[in-house]
Structure formats: C-alpha cells, structure tokens
Amino acid sequence: MNKPGAEKPDWFLAVSPLGKTPVLLVQQMPIFESGVILEFLEETQPKPLHPDxxxxxxxxxxxxxxxxxxxxxxxxxxxxxGEEAFDKKIAALRDKFVRLEGQLGAGPYFAGERFSLVDVVFGPVFRYFNTFDQIGDFGIFTGLSRVRAWRKALDRRVSITSAVTNEYPTLLAEFIKRRNSQLSSIMQTGHPEMGHAH
Ligand SMILES: N[C@@H](CCC(=O)N[C@@H](CS)C(=O)NCC(=O)O)C(=O)O
Structure with missing residues (x-):
C-alpha cells in the first residue's frame, strides 16, 4: 500500500485497514471510511449534526x-x-463540483444556516485545494459561485481550521512533491497555464 513518497509509518499501516486516511481508533478498533466515522460520532457524541x-x-x-x-x-x-490520467482526474473532480453547485442554496452551509455532517465531509476536501491552488489553476471551481462561497464558509469555520496543525500545508506540499506524479512535476516546473514556476 506504500506508494512513492507516501512513506506511511508502520504504526499507521498497522492501524489503517486500507492504508488510507481518515481512520479513527476507538478502544483499539480502527473505524475507517469517512462517512462511517462521522455516523459513529453522530451516534456517540452530544449535539447531533444530522437533520431531524x-x-x-x-x-x-x-x-x-x-x-x-x-x-x-x-x-x-x-x-x-501522465497528462492524460491527470486531466481525467481534473474532469472527474470538476464534474462532481458542478453537481454540487446544483444542490447548494443560499448557504452559507450545505443545508443553509445549519452546519451538518455534509459540511464536515467537505471541510477537509476543500482544505486540500488550498494547497493545490498554490500549484496551479486547474479550473475545477471556475464559474461555480455557490461552491466557492461554501468553500469560503468552511475555510472560516474554527472547527475545520483547527482540525489540523499549522504545519499541514507544508507537509501536504512536501508529500505531493515526493509523489512522482504529474502534480509533483507541475510543482517543480510550473503549470503551463499559470505562467510561473515554483
Ligand atoms: N472513501 C474513502 C476515501 C479515502 C481516501 O481516498 N483517502 C486518501 C486521501 S484523500 C488516502 O488516504 N489515500 C491513500 C494514498 O494516497 O496512498 C473515505 O471517504 O474515507
């Protein structure tokens, strides 16, 4: 499961059944799959976030x-x-955010004023893009004004910003650099549409 640059520590591989994040350890049992983790927390913590x-x-x-x-x-x-596989992933991501654009209302959150588990899922999703944006403009959110506003609202929410340490963006950028992927090479040489190199 250890792909180039991932350097997952042994303790993590021993804990995470699929070698993926997120994983939550509860009484020695690893709970994986983000949605399952959230449903577990919803059932065991006060202040439900699901609608009634x-x-x-x-x-x-x-x-x-x-x-x-x-x-x-x-x-x-x-x-x-490779460029082709990379472009396919950009298209897949954009397609998903286009669908989300059609689901969003006046905001600020997925379901309006009330913060929900859907917002909890997308907080970390958008956090990745804060680092991707430093590498290039891949056009994933172009013209998607509701998604952009939602992203901003989540980026400002303390429970989301404080879920990672200040080192997170640097660590993620270093991780991507080591990955030997198309994104790693764009990081080294610059994105053709960006007109600047890092
Ligand atoms: N369906 C999974 C997706 C998890 C996933 O793809 N995690 C990525 C990070 S975004 C990962 O850990 N991948 C392993 C790797 O990149 O080696 C979930 O919702 O938890």
Missing part, C-alpha cells in the same frame, strides 16, 4: 457518500502519472 427528518437525513447521507468519492478523486488527482 429521515428523508433529509437520507439526502445528507447520500451527499456524504458523494464526498467520500471526491476524496478518492483527490487521491487520484495527486497520484496520477
């Missing part, structure tokens, strides 16, 4: 699942080797 009506909860769960697919695409995006 079963139908609304079903809709939220469906979009959480969609968020988990976005996480898979993100891993594909930073790992893709």
């Amino acid at each position: 009506a079963a139908l609304d909860r079903a809709r939220h769960r469906a979009w959480m699942e969609f968020g988990s697919a976005v996480l898979n695409d993100i891993a594909g995006f930073y790992s893709a080797s």
Whole structure:
C-alpha cells in the first residue's frame, strides 16, 4: 500500500485497514471510511449534526457518500502519472463540483444556516485545494459561485481550521512533491497555464 513518497509509518499501516486516511481508533478498533466515522460520532457524541427528518437525513447521507468519492478523486488527482490520467482526474473532480453547485442554496452551509455532517465531509476536501491552488489553476471551481462561497464558509469555520496543525500545508506540499506524479512535476516546473514556476 506504500506508494512513492507516501512513506506511511508502520504504526499507521498497522492501524489503517486500507492504508488510507481518515481512520479513527476507538478502544483499539480502527473505524475507517469517512462517512462511517462521522455516523459513529453522530451516534456517540452530544449535539447531533444530522437533520431531524429521515428523508433529509437520507439526502445528507447520500451527499456524504458523494464526498467520500471526491476524496478518492483527490487521491487520484495527486497520484496520477501522465497528462492524460491527470486531466481525467481534473474532469472527474470538476464534474462532481458542478453537481454540487446544483444542490447548494443560499448557504452559507450545505443545508443553509445549519452546519451538518455534509459540511464536515467537505471541510477537509476543500482544505486540500488550498494547497493545490498554490500549484496551479486547474479550473475545477471556475464559474461555480455557490461552491466557492461554501468553500469560503468552511475555510472560516474554527472547527475545520483547527482540525489540523499549522504545519499541514507544508507537509501536504512536501508529500505531493515526493509523489512522482504529474502534480509533483507541475510543482517543480510550473503549470503551463499559470505562467510561473515554483
Ligand atoms: N472513501 C474513502 C476515501 C479515502 C481516501 O481516498 N483517502 C486518501 C486521501 S484523500 C488516502 O488516504 N489515500 C491513500 C494514498 O494516497 O496512498 C473515505 O471517504 O474515507
């Protein structure tokens, strides 16, 4: 499961059944899959974040699942080797955010004023893009004003910003650099459409 540059520590590989993040250890048991982790927390912590009506909860769960697919695409995006595979991942990501644009209302959050588990899923998703944006403009959010506003609202939320240390952007950038992927090489030589190199 150890791909180039990932250098996953042995303790992590021993804990994470698929070698992926996120994983939550509870009484020695690793809970994996972001949506499953969140449902566990929802059931065991005070202050529910799911909506009250079963139908609304079903809709939220469906979009959480969609968020988990976005996480898979993100891993594909930073790992893709070659321009063609890379462009396919950009298209897959953009397609998903176009769909989300159609689901969003006036905001600030996925379901309006009330912060929900769908927002919790997308906080870390958008956090990745803060680092990707430093590498190039891949056009993933072009023209998607609701998604952009949602991203901003989540980027400002303390529970999301304080979920990682200040080192996170540097560590992620270093991780991508070591990856030997298309994104790593763009990082070294610059993105053709950006007109500047790093
Ligand atoms: N469906 C999974 C997706 C998890 C996932 O793809 N995680 C990526 C990070 S975005 C990962 O750890 N990939 C392993 C790797 O890149 O080696 C979930 O929602 O938890």
